Amino acid sequence: MSLFSLTLRNVLHRRFLSLLTVCAVAITVAFIVLLVLSRQSVEQGAKKGYGPFDLVIGAAGSETQLVLNTFYHIGAPTGNIPLAVLDQAQRAPSVDVAFAMTTGDNHKGYPIVGIDTGYFFTRYGDSKLQEGKLYAHTGEAIIGSYVARSLGLKVGDSFAGAHGLVQGDEPESEEAEEAEGHGAGEAEEAEHHGEQDHGSFRYQITGILPELHTPDDRAVFTTVDYAWAVHGLEAEDREITAVLVKPSSLLGAHDLKQGFDGSNGVQAVYTSQAVSEVLNAVDQGSRLLGILTGICVLLAGIAILLSLIAAASERTKDVGILRLLGKSQVYVWLTLTTEGLLLTATGLIAGLLTGHLGAYLLKDRLFAQAGIQIEPYHWTPEHGLIVLGALAIGLLSSLGPAFRMYRMHPLALFKS
Structure with missing residues (x-):
């Protein structure tokens, strides 16, 4: 029997625990993918939302409110x-x-x-x-x-x-x-x-x-x-409501702001500056979501570890028989590490698909509310990091139980 066939049979033998482990990985990956796609869409949408109009003139009030209403059609005008x-x-x-x-x-x-x-x-x-x-x-x-x-x-x-x-x-x-x-x-x-x-x-x-x-x-x-x-x-x-201005130069924008700002209840706002403030607020929220993501990653790693510890405890007699039949320590080590990687890879694929499906389902609602166009089919450089990170966590979680089985004598395994 090949190593992969043996690993697959072991996973299917413990269907419920394997399913829980795959779900934990899939939910974590889907959450990260959705976060990456949303953050990238917000940044791109914010940058191209105002085009060449580097200055906007409107009624005195919140600069952010004026820019959001003028270019993103969000909220009420300042007057x-x-x-x-x-x-x-x-x-x-x-x-x-x-x-x-x-x-x-x-x-x-x-x-x-x-x-x-x-x-x-x-x-x-x-x-x-x-x-x-x-x-x-x-x-x-x-x-x-x-x-x-x-x-x-x-x-x-x-x-x-x-x-x-x-x-x-x-x-x-x-x-x-x-x-x-x-x-x-x-x-x-x-x-x-x-x-x-x-x-x-x-x-x-x-x-x-x-x-x-x-x-x-x-x-x-x-x-x-x-x-x-x-x-x-x-x-x-x-x-x-407002005047959208495309200045002839950066110095011209500065002169216009100085000339219009604060006169007769009128304000002139640098569009990019107001958008940057919005993006800074989004970054603050992203940091909080990043902490939650880290917790989810930790829980997924623990789920894989517990699953493999349970598998090692159940399989000591089987491993002892394999060793007595002449299978090497490396083979025994690979059975558990391959199982961990198989569970991780299955959860990873499910998570990637679920994350992009979630982005597809949310794209119209997000665009209707905030004018942000999320691209559910877009693959970013972060996707490669997600794949490598998930497989690394799966491998690291497998090493402890695998080495425990690797170091035991075949007779001790069989007697236990």
Whole structure:
């Protein structure tokens, strides 16, 4: 009987304990794989999330909040700023290009973003739409590929937006709405219900963006003046949410920040700096997960060790017979180490598959919530380290029981 056949029979003989050991290894590996894929996706998504726009101008408040809302379509804007700020930015000699952005409405939870169509050429180059054409008039819109896929929208469809950045709940009845709104103003009632429908203003879909693998895939884009048209604002009341700026140089970005920051409730933010703060926060969470991962690795190693100790205790008589039949000490040593490696390798393969399957199942939810595109089929250099690390732990856990059997005399093994 070959060494592998003997090892396989020994593993199958102790099915339950072997299954527990494989599960412990598989869960640990799957957890590590999912952590690696998620961390890499967050880092890549954060880096390419803002494109060439190194500066953003918006209302005073949290810098991180302004950047996340502007480029990643997460959270609420810090407020509105005068339309004149766009004029000042575009006239600044250190500005290559600047675009106004208006936000505040949504369609079924996906943000409606007002921005000039030049934004797409500046950020993505001369890329063609997946279908249709860019918007040109108020009320026309294009949608991200994820929005089109999720909602089943196509070119020519129309829809109404709603106030707010998330889809709210409708009141259950007219009586409930009247009771809840009694004695409260229009703003308080809107806040209670989460959003206000803008059914009288319809958007016509003129095009669908290709897959950009950025947060723009899950947004609806239209003209900057959509918010003014929806709310019927006069020229003197018109404001914007932010100004996206592509400076002509790093020195130009510094001059712009100094010029706009802190004036009339306006702030200018280095995009990369705000994104770095978010990544630092993610790294802090990764360190905690790293500790948990280390504990899982330790438990997996203990599971392998206990399994092989139990196997060695059960198999002393069998090993004694093998030695009396002329099998060498090395053969006996290999039977246990091979068993440990077989259990580890089985758990490793199951863990790799489970980790990537988990990433596949989570990718849409993660992208919908944070605009982070996880790649479930991507293999990273860390995968090689995971494989080597798992096999090393399996081998090290096997050495103790294997050497114990290796050092015993065949008669002593048989008598025991």
